[in-house]
Amino acid sequence: MNGSRHRRLAHGRRIATALLSSQYAYMLEYRAEIVLWALSGVLPFIMLGLWSAADVGGELGLSQLQLARYFLAAFVVRQFTIVWVMYTFEEDNLSGRLSPYLLQPLAPVWRYVSSHLAEQATRLPFVVALVGLFFLLYPAAFWWPPLPALLLAGLATMAAFALRFLMQFTLTMVCFWSEKASALERLLYLPYLYLSGLVAPLALYPEPVRAFAMWTPFPYMVDVPARILAGEPVNVGASFAAVAAWGALLLPINLLLWRRGLRHYSAMGA
Amino acid sequence: MAIVRAQGLGKTYRVADKQPGLAGTLRHFLNRRERTIKAVQDVSFAIEPGEFVGFLGANGAGKTTTLKMLTGLIHPTSGTVEVAGAIPHRREADFLGRITLVMGQKQQLIWDLPPLDSLRVNAAVYGIPEAESRRRIAELADMLELGDELRRPVRKLSLGQRMKAELLAALLHRPAVLFLDEPTLGLDVNAQARVRSFLADYNRRFGATVLLTSHYMADITALCPRVLLIHEGQLFYDGTLEMLTQRLAPCREVRLELHQPLGAEAFAGYGEVEAIEGRQVRLLIPRERLTEQVGRLLADLAVVDLSVSDPPIEDIIGRLFRQGALA
Numbered sequence A: 001m002n003g004s005r006h007r008r009l010a011h012g013r014r015i016a017t018a019l020l021s022s023q024y025a026y027m028l029e030y031r032a033e034i035v036l037w038a039l040s041g042v043l044p045f046i047m048l049g050l051w052s053a054a055d056v057g058g059e060l061g062l063s064q065l066q067l068a069r070y071f072l073a074a075f076v077v078r079q080f081t082i083v084w085v086m087y088t089f090e091e092d093n094l095s096g097r098l099s100p101y102l103l104q105p106l107a108p109v110w111r112y113v114s115s116h117l118a119e120q121a122t123r124l125p126f127v128v129a130l131v132g133l134f135f136l137l138y139p140a141a142f143w144w145p146p147l148p149a150l151l152l153a154g155l156a157t158m159a160a161f162a163l164r165f166l167m168q169f170t171l172t173m174v175c176f177w178s179e180k181a182s183a184l185e186r187l188l189y190l191p192y193l194y195l196s197g198l199v200a201p202l203a204l205y206p207e208p209v210r211a212f213a214m215w216t217p218f219p220y221m222v223d224v225p226a227r228i229l230a231g232e233p234v235n236v237g238a239s240f241a242a243v244a245a246w247g248a249l250l251l252p253i254n255l256l257l258w259r260r261g262l263r264h265y266s267a268m269g270a
Numbered sequence B: 001m002a003i004v005r006a007q008g009l010g011k012t013y014r015v016a017d018k019q020p021g022l023a024g025t026l027r028h029f030l031n032r033r034e035r036t037i038k039a040v041q042d043v044s045f046a047i048e049p050g051e052f053v054g055f056l057g058a059n060g061a062g063k064t065t066t067l068k069m070l071t072g073l074i075h076p077t078s079g080t081v082e083v084a085g086a087i088p089h090r091r092e093a094d095f096l097g098r099i100t101l102v103m104g105q106k107q108q109l110i111w112d113l114p115p116l117d118s119l120r121v122n123a124a125v126y127g128i129p130e131a132e133s134r135r136r137i138a139e140l141a142d143m144l145e146l147g148d149e150l151r152r153p154v155r156k157l158s159l160g161q162r163m164k165a166e167l168l169a170a171l172l173h174r175p176a177v178l179f180l181d182e183p184t185l186g187l188d189v190n191a192q193a194r195v196r197s198f199l200a201d202y203n204r205r206f207g208a209t210v211l212l213t214s215h216y217m218a219d220i221t222a223l224c225p226r227v228l229l230i231h232e233g234q235l236f237y238d239g240t241l242e243m244l245t246q247r248l249a250p251c252r253e254v255r256l257e258l259h260q261p262l263g264a265e266a267f268a269g270y271g272e273v274e275a276i277e278g279r280q281v282r283l284l285i286p287r288e289r290l291t292e293q294v295g296r297l298l299a300d301l302a303v304v305d306l307s308v309s310d311p312p313i314e315d316i317i318g319r320l321f322r323q324g325a326l327a
Helices: A002-029 A031-040 A043-054 A064-079 A085-095 A098-102 A109-137 A147-176 A182-195 A207-214 A223-230 A236-264 B021-030 B063-071 B115-125 B130-144 B159-171 B189-206 B217-223 B241-248 B287-300 B313-323
Strands: B004-016 B034-047 B052-056 B078-083 B099-103 B177-181 B209-213 B226-231 B234-240 B251-258 B272-277 B280-286 B303-309
Touching: A002 A031, A002 A109, A002 B115, A031 A109, A043 A064, A064 A109, A064 A147, A064 A223, A085 A098, A085 A109, A085 A147, A085 A182, A098 B099, A109 A147, A147 A182, A147 A223, A147 A236, B004 B063, B034 B063, B034 B078, B034 B226, B052 B063, B052 B189, B052 B217, B063 B078, B063 B099, B063 B177, B063 B209, B099 B159, B115 B130, B115 B159, B130 B159, B130 B189, B159 B189, B177 B189, B189 B209, B189 B217, B209 B217, B226 B241, B234 B241, B241 B313, B251 B287, B280 B287, B287 B303
Parallel strands: B034 B234, B052 B209, B052 B226, B099 B177, B177 B209
Antiparallel strands: B004 B034, B004 B078, B226 B234, B251 B280, B251 B303, B272 B280
């Protein structure tokens, strides 16, 4: 029993290594594009500029310094939680590239997960450079979170990525029935933008809006990990419990839609 | 015991039915209509282990849909299918490890990386030990005459080199059943010949079962003792290529070299004149009268040389598909 589990684990590790290294090599072929993508994720900095100019943070309970740190943390979290599986899967489905994946004894989702992780690894040096530049321009905002907070923020960011990936991949299953399922993701981007904390820290929202937001999965995708990283108070237990609850809700739906979707799959273009 | 068995296999699709023009577009937007297409209907056949079978049919005849059902990519609407002891659409890992599908116009290799990177992933996915995977890559690369190409990005390879690398990737796990959909499409004559010789070699060496679709009759005649012919979703013929020729071509071609040129009227009563070029004449003679007519030709005319053959299979099948004579 133990031997079989050990073999399965070793097999899984080997697949993960091969997928991640090949996807990382693939991403490095497109490093210029990755720089542009990293630069295009500067929305939190723009929002920081707007909120600083409006100078209302203090009235709502956040100092300029807190705002700066929050938005920098939101930028970092955002860089490691960007998910684009819907667009790739839609293209693979329409072009027939999904078929070879389905013919191998590995669930195709792992290829998409590995390409996201490889892309994050490719982004890492550019994110570090941009953070360095931010501190250079705004030295007063410099801070180094204590190690436990840093580890917790890392964990919360990973959970945020997992939740965002699971949510989008669940929505992606619509690709089996519709050729333009990515329109749904564009629709979902609006509540994500406003309720995740990318536009403003949720702490600045009116209480009823904030209370409503916390019942959605969005704050756990940016706001919560960003606040942990920025050293703001967070109900860590409740936040991780919420992520787990959303995961527990979405995962069976995802698996059900995947099975139903495969029945509907017509292997277009292949 | 058959390794591939299809029984009453059928597949229907619902497709949008849109009229051209603005009015058609608006009608389609407001009231979308669909119609049902029977892509495959009641197809039954069985293939024994180690057989090399050609799968023929015009574009849209149902070949690729059948292959997709045999590999489990799509679920059949009706009938049953069993491949390598499994029901394909269940996509069990053991089954997926025993089959492969190569599509001439689709690729599994990562476009921007050398094939070796994709091969490393495949080896990991199929659980082939690293030393064994290196040995297999070397063996298949040798059979396919691939060398440095495996270290060059796929996008930099020629079509022929790419196809050979695709074959290597598809066969690394040494599948028992190969489904090949137009593997020589777009390749030049030399590359086609190399792929053909590789497939024959692979079939012989590993006892693999192969179901091959190809528009190049040279692939079929060189590799497939048995063919399946599908037309408008229905299986029209299952047997040897030779029998198919006899069934579809009731005449045999007689080539004559005469001592001196003669006009077409000189051959009235012998058979149908296909062509006359100087002293060279080609006649089509019904099979049942062949011996008698050849005897008469030799007795009546000054014949220098005479040969009898079947008309080229591509001519027969091409004519058949063009004329829709199977309906």
